[in-house]
Amino acid sequence: MGDQLRINLDEPRYDQSNFYGRLQHFFGITDWRLCVKTDQELNEAKDLLQKYRLGQEPPGTTEEQIWYAKRLYESAFHPDTGDKQNVIGRMSFQVPGGMILTGAMLTFYKSTPAVVFWQWANQSFNALVNYTNRNAKSQLTEQQMAVAYVSATSAALVTALGLKKSLAKKASTLMQRFVPFAAVAAANCINIPLMRQNEIQNGITVCDDKGNELGESKLAAAKGITQVVVSRIIMAAPGMTILPVVMERLEKQAWLRRNPRLNAPFQTLACGLMLTFMTPTACSLFNQKCSLSTSMLSKYEPQVYAAMQNKCGGKVPDTVYFNKGL
Structure with missing residues (x-):
């Protein structure tokens, strides 16, 4: 060449x-x-x-x-450290891992022990994915990881079991099928921020367009984490909202009533098909190299902005960039 x-x-x-x-x-x-x-x-x-x-x-x-x-x-390999990621935490494992867990949550939503087990399994998977794809420049202690894991799992279980109990007698079977999605969405809103709490507390490294580090910003951390939470919920949404409607109709068909064992594999494969497209789609909603206007920093983080001015000799760029994580 x-x-x-x-x-x-x-x-x-x-x-x-x-x-x-x-x-x-x-x-x-x-x-x-x-x-x-x-x-x-x-x-x-x-x-x-x-x-x-x-x-x-x-x-x-x-x-x-x-x-x-x-x-x-x-x-x-992680974009920040260059270290090889564990297989289960990689985004390339999101389809096989997610299809099994989502399919199971949608299939076994009626049994309380099954709800507990599969919500626990799903949050264990999510915690590993969130940790693997965090901004690795922010260190996380074992205690902080444990708190994030327990909090997210508890939120998922409280949401799932609470809705299951309240909807058991009043709601249609279709409404009951949406309980797993509500639990997953609630847990994501807790799991991801807690798993990345150091970024919120201490800030995330921001750089200029040439990659030169300029400082640590809590505002950048909040923006990046919010985008990841939105992406994860949207990633799960089609499989956990469209598939229940489809299954509600299919389960009335004679062929599926005669072959109930096909229910679980059908939902699992359907989840896999949706995740094949939704995983890259959700990841693409926001740029991985997230940007933030320094005018926002001057307004909400004046000390960070002042430190940047000193480092840049008064010539602070209009925009700074950071890895938002996945």
């Missing part, structure tokens, strides 16, 4: 300033097939990218090979 054709590995392949570009990007790195890649394949991809940065890639290496290596790398 000639120098003029060198790929900028610090930038995504597709334009992240618009939704379609972000959608193309996240379709690539949330592809569930990537979660079964071996450590050897992932390490080889990382090694190829490192060699490419130094201009030492093997002769004959194509652009597509570099792009594929970058896709593999981004699906498995």
Whole structure:
């Protein structure tokens, strides 16, 4: 490859300033097939990218090979630390993990023990995903992680069991089917902020457009975490709101009444199909490289803004950027 054709590995392949570009990007790195890649394949991809940065890639290496290596790398390594993420916490595992848990919550919503077990399993999964995809520059103690996990699980169980009890005699079976979604939404509003509480308390690192660190902002942390909460709820919404309506009708059909064992696998596969599209779609709603106007910082965090002025010699950029996490 000639120098003029060198790929900028610090930038995504597709334009992240618009939704379609972000959608193309996240379709690539949330592809569930990537979660079964071996450590050897992932390490080889990382090694190829490192060699490419130094201009030492093997002769004959194509652009597509570099792009594929970058896709593999981004699906498995944390953007802040470069550390390999645990498999279950990767966004590429969101489809297989989410389809099993969501399908089970929607199928076994009538039994109290089943509600308790599957809500606990789902929040355990969510806690791991939230921790894996946090902004890694903010450290979290084991005690803080435990509080976040217990609080989110408790919120999910209280919401699910409370609604289940209140709707058991009054509401239609269709309304009862929406209980799992209400529990998941409530838990997300607690789990994610608590898992990332250090960012809210101490601020998140913000940088200029060249990646130079300028300071720590609590306002940036609040914005990033809010966007992640919204994304996660929207990610789960279609499968947990459309599928109950579909199942309410299908379960009246003679063929499903004759074969009730098909209920669970059908809902699980349907959830998987929806998550295949909704995972990248929800991740694409907001730019991963989130931005914040420094005029907002001067208004709500004047001390942070003043520190930036000192660091920048009075020439503070109009916008700062930070990794909002996933």
